[in-house]
Amino acid sequence: MSGAGFLARRLAQGLIVLWIVTSATFALMHLAPGGPSILADPKLSPVERRAIEERLGLDRPLPEQYLAWHRNLLRGDLGRSYMYETPAGRTVVERVPNTLLLAGLALALSLALAVPLGVRAGRRPGGPADRVLDLASLAALSLPTFWFGIVLIILFAALWHLLPAGGMTTPGLEDSLRDRLRHLVLPVAVLALPITAELLRYVRSGVAAAGRAPHVPAARAKGLTEGQITRRHVLRNALLPLVTVIGLQAPILVGGAAITETVFSWPGMGRLGVEAALGRDYPVVMAITVTVAAAVILVNLLLDLLYRWIDPRVGIE
Amino acid sequence: MSPVRRAAALALLALAGCSDRGTAPADTLRLALINDPILNPVLAPDVGSVLVNKVIFPGLVRPDEQLRPEPDLATTWSISPDGKVYTFALRRGVRWHDGVPFTARDVQFTFERILDPKSGSMLWSDFAAIERVEAPDSFTVRFVLSAPFASFLTLLGYNAGIIPEHAFAGKPILDNTDFNRGKPIGTGPFRVVAAVPGSSLTLAANPDYYGPKPRLARIVFKLVPDANAQVAALRAGELDLVTLEPASLPGVLGTPGLTIRQATVPQHYYLALNQRLPLFKPPLVRRALDLAVNRRAIVEGILKGAADLPVGTIPIAMGEWFADSLPRAATDTAEAGRLLAQAGWRRSANGTIRNSKGEPFRFTIRVDKGNPSREQTALALQQDFKAIGLDVSIETVEFAALVRDDLQPGRYDAILIWWTTPPDPDQYSYYASGQINNNVAYANGTADSLLLAGRRETDPAHRRAIYHAFQALERQDPPVLVLYYPREIQAMTRRLSGLPRLGIRDALRHSETFSLGPR
Helix, strand or coil: CCHHHHHHHHHHHHHHHHHHHHHHHHHHHHHCCCCCHHHCCCCCCHHHHHHHHHHHCCCCCHHHHHHHHHHHHHCCCCCECCCCCCEHHHHHHHHHHHHHHHHHHHHHHHHHHHHHHHHHHHHCCCCHHHHHHHHHHHHHHHCCHHHHHHHHHHHHHHHCCCCCCCCCCCCCCCCCHHHHHHHHHHHHHHHHHHHHHHHHHHHHHHHHHHHCCCHHHHHHHCCCCHHHHHHHHHHHHHHHHHHHHHHHHHHHHHHHHHHHHHHCCCCCHHHHHHHHHHCCCHHHHHHHHHHHHHHHHHHHHHHHHHHHHHCCCCCCC | CCHHHHHHHHHHHHHHCCCCHHHCCCCEEEEEECCCCCCCCCCCCCHHHHHHHHHHCCCCEEECCCCCEEECCEEEEEECCCCCEEEEEECCCCECCCCCECCHHHHHHHHHHHCCHHHCCCCHHHHCCEEEEEEEECCEEEEEECCCCCCHHHHHCCCCCCCCHHHCCCCCHHHCHHHHHCCCCCCCCEEEEEEECCCEEEEEECCCCCCCCCCCCEEEEEECCCHHHHHHHHHCCCCCEEEECHHHHHHHCCCCCEEEEEEECCEEEEEEECCCCHHHCCHHHHHHHHHHCCHHHHHHHHCCCCEECCCCCCCHHHHHHCCCCCCCCCCCHHHHHHHHHHCCCEECCCCCEECCCCCECEEEEEEECCCHHHHHHHHHHHHHHHHCCCEEEEEEECHHHHHHHHHCCCCCCEEEEEEECCCCCCCHHHHCCCCCCCCCCCCCHHHHHHHHHHHHCCCHHHHHHHHHHHHHHHHHCCCCEEEEEEEEEEEEECCEECCCCCCHHHHHHHHHHCEECCC
């Protein structure tokens, strides 16, 4: 199969997945009890309620709202936010770089920690390093982000005054790189912790499995040092599945970011999503769904291409 | 230590190097919001937006420290003898934040938008009594009402900030996203200089402000969505004032550098008993339930003392309108049992009460999900009612669903909820028969005529007598079971002074008098 044909087919599949995801979100959102928070004011008179519903198109039958949303999407119009009275697409896009910065740094930090630690644990399965890291990663995975974030804020900001309690910058110091970095430390740490633990476990089992492969004793017999064996013969094989795992982590990263962003007042897309979901801001929820789904589809497509490049045997049917 | 690790450790040390308290200038007040505000008082749908708009957009009048209207953009006014025509003389020489002179045309424009529900107005029902707005000259505005409406002045000072006609140039106010989201133009003591979506809104003192010169250089509203994070930021010295839930109070008490103050606010929390149901129709039954509630336990135990015991639906924050001479609601379970017996409910052998057909007294209290104080209050009520033999269950429901699917269509037994009202005793729309906010279907002919008379009476002494009579009537035929009047708990830095003793919402219209002492 040619590269171009592969790409076209995968893009078509991606569009179908996108349609399924947005339709499911639309259905779930309207099935949930409650409604837009703008209509939840007990004081609204029937006149005001009708005017709001008419303006937002909420007085139309659901199938009509569903079709209208897709029709507008094709024109690149994601509607207006109910809560913010802004174009929903622009409101979401404004927040994307902030989430990418937070999630990207957290992922980078996780990889930087998980690979060397996972190698150390996997090289001697059952050894002391493995046992300690196993326990530590289990603990890290079990810590509730919400609680852990608040504890760090109380310690580092309220008690020791070492780092800011939240936000992305100090208002008025937007140009200071140092100020931005200081604001990143705690949220990146909180977001990176469970991802590090997750990746560590994959690296560990990959390294342990690769270490049992017959070519490893052969390399040892050849007289290579343990370091050389790990780098050349174990790590390469163990890292391939890691690429897949990172692809799977992408949506989890955005979900985890939602909580981290809320605790640390980080102006990201995840927090916007939480606010929009709680306030039933349908256009914003849908805009975020499209953005995240499209990003996940694209990331996975890129990873597939990367796979074909790393290992030419992959993808030939 | 490897070079990489050493570099990482050094970087961390450098970042954490100095204390974080010195990052804001001493004359900047930092307050918290939970999400991005809409910077337009006509469109503002939520409390956060209202807070910010109080600072940016003055109205014709504003509430003073007793919540009575005092001059703001209007200097004097007169009311016609029939109470239907209000004529305001406007302040001269006022300029909008962009330098354009403020005139009567702006007031007229603002109220034309407010009275058009299609404009996105969230203030329509406050001003539905206005028949027309006239601007006979540049500094006179006349409102002609369809009927006398005594709370009109209070409402003008409540949420009705004036917006500039020239900023909208004939276009719908909803479409001016730039204005509504980041570049608003008001006449207030502070003007917006920076808006970072999701992060902060920075206001600087307005040198052309018509009142006393603002004492702060800046007010920064920071977006901190999580209540625990707000408290932590206050303790870290990154916020200067936070309003607290009672449950957060112990975590803040005794923190050096902070003071805590409680302000009464025009709110009443109550248990709505649906009088469409025969069960709650008889006043005797509602009085019995009222006597069964141990409010002191709720106020002391759940609300940490941050609430006042009630008389009726007009809260203590309303000053002279509150009937302080009447006894506060008290607990008397024996009397409750007697009243229930009078209403035909008798105790059976197993302690529950039943009517003549042998049916138990059974109903469900609904409460919104997620607020610990309210959920615990519902549990306390369940216990109190159980003590007099009622069979009560509790359901938690999301707030929006509670309002839309239960309260407004009237499909419920009992709901634990509250009203936040303007600081005026006019409760005609809440408790007069058949009115739009009368969600409990309360119907009492005497209450109807008192509430109508109170709405029309412009003489304060007569009006006070009317509302005190209404509160006395409420003890005999309670429209709802008023549980308490909450106090707003304000935790703030000791450096902050000049705050009037009001809820933060009303205090913010006096932001020019706020000041921060040296660190």
